[in-house]
Amino acid sequence: MIKEKKDIRALSRDQLRDFFVSEGDKAFRGNQVYEWLWAKSAHSFDEMTNLSKETRAMLEEHFVINHIRVDQMQRSQDGTIKNAVKLHDGLVVESVLIPTSTRTTACVSSQVGCSLDCKFCATAKLKRMRNLNPDEIYDQVVAIDNESRLYFDRPLSNIVFMGMGEPLMNYRNVLKAIEMITSEDGLGMSPRRITVSTSGVPKMIRKLADDKVRFKLAVSLHSAIDEVRSRIMPFNETFPLKDLREALQYWYQETKSRITYEYVVWKGINDTVEDARALVQFCRFAPSKVNLIEYNPIGDDTFRQADFNAIEMYREILEEAGITVTVRRSRGKDIDAACGQLANKS
Numbered sequence: 001m002i003k004e005k006k007d008i009r010a011l012s013r014d015q016l017r018d019f020f021v022s023e024g025d026k027a028f029r030g031n032q033v034y035e036w037l038w039a040k041s042a043h044s045f046d047e048m049t050n051l052s053k054e055t056r057a058m059l060e061e062h063f064v065i066n067h068i069r070v071d072q073m074q075r076s077q078d079g080t081i082k083n084a085v086k087l088h089d090g091l092v093v094e095s096v097l098i099p100t101s102t103r104t105t106a107c108v109s110s111q112v113g114c115s116l117d118c119k120f121c122a123t124a125k126l127k128r129m130r131n132l133n134p135d136e137i138y139d140q141v142v143a144i145d146n147e148s149r150l151y152f153d154r155p156l157s158n159i160v161f162m163g164m165g166e167p168l169m170n171y172r173n174v175l176k177a178i179e180m181i182t183s184e185d186g187l188g189m190s191p192r193r194i195t196v197s198t199s200g201v202p203k204m205i206r207k208l209a210d211d212k213v214r215f216k217l218a219v220s221l222h223s224a225i226d227e228v229r230s231r232i233m234p235f236n237e238t239f240p241l242k243d244l245r246e247a248l249q250y251w252y253q254e255t256k257s258r259i260t261y262e263y264v265v266w267k268g269i270n271d272t273v274e275d276a277r278a279l280v281q282f283c284r285f286a287p288s289k290v291n292l293i294e295y296n297p298i299g300d301d302t303f304r305q306a307d308f309n310a311i312e313m314y315r316e317i318l319e320e321a322g323i324t325v326t327v328r329r330s331r332g333k334d335i336d337a338a339c340g341q342l343a344n345k346s
């Protein structure tokens with residue numbers, strides 16, 4: 001019988017140390033390997049040059065390194081880069097590098113496909129196949145950090161969990177990935193440069209607060225009126241706005257961290273004064289910021305970007321209520337890399 005090899009990055013540092021002891025070697029060998037696996041992001045045991053040939057062969061016998069492979073890279077006219085990332089089992093996710101004059105942001109995926117059913121999102125049309133493992137999320141960040149250094153001469157500065165999938169439905173692995181991204185054993189990034197975006201799973205938002213996470217939270221709201229939100233984001237029936245709001249209140253009470261709302265204004269769907277007022281009512285309990293994001297068409301006519309006047313109306317009403325507003329232009333549209341367009345098209 002062929003023994004199936006284990007994914008070595010599923011082991012903690014202590015487990016690796018124990019493994020070496022059980023093999024009659026020294027525990028510190030585990031530290032060396034751990035460093036190769038995370039901080040140095042090794043793709044193979046052969047790269048681990050401070051280990052003997054025998055040790056490397058022994059590791060090879062027991063374990064695999066399920067490193068992702070950037071299968072295809074597309075560059076947009078505006079500098080945005082989209083990676084099609086192949087996983088060890090052949091499935092594909094996408095991640096995006098978004099450059100500005102001062103920053104490089106990585107937009108990473110947390111699941112293959114998505115189990116939610118937002119009517120305006122291309123990823124929702126893909127079935128959710130599986131959750132990504134912590135190392136598969138980590139690798140996407142490393143790949144984009146490398147590209148940022150190569151093409152923009154600077155390291156990655158920010159990370160947003162706004163790629164494929166619902167991060168809070170892969171809670172454990174997302175948190176484990178962030179732990180490695182922020183750890184000195186990994187990439188040593190500040191958690192304040194990381195934003196996790198959720199369509200709003202109340203129970204998991206409370207859990208984030210209880211777990212005292214230090215990254216930022218963004219909520220894809222799109223409407224603060226249940227009837228409208230349920231129409232465009234059907235899971236709102238299960239997690240209505242009242243529950244979402246209570247969870248967010250709890251988040252703010254525990255973390256004192258400002259909440260960002262992502263919001264697209266669509267013609268004939270949520271572009272009235274009443275819609276804008278409901279948004280103010282929903283988010284005024286805590287310091288908030290609203291990103292009015294441009295709609296990226298996904299090839300059906302149900303949704304159309306609202307008129308400029310409607311966006312300005314939102315801006316005025318929000319600003320009057322003391323809520324920070326930004327109006328976001330899309331990036332990477334020409335290569336289907338913009339919000340809601342990730343669908344493994346190529």
Ligand code: SAH
Pocket residue numbers: 118120121122161162163164165166167197198199218219220262264293294295296297298339340341
């Ligand atoms: N599931 C998480 C993470 C995905 S983030 C979440 O919903 O927050 C992707 C963001 O792009 C979300 O804010 C989503 O609402 C938005 N989005 C989806 N489709 C879009 C589209 N066609 N145009 C613009 N934004 C879109």
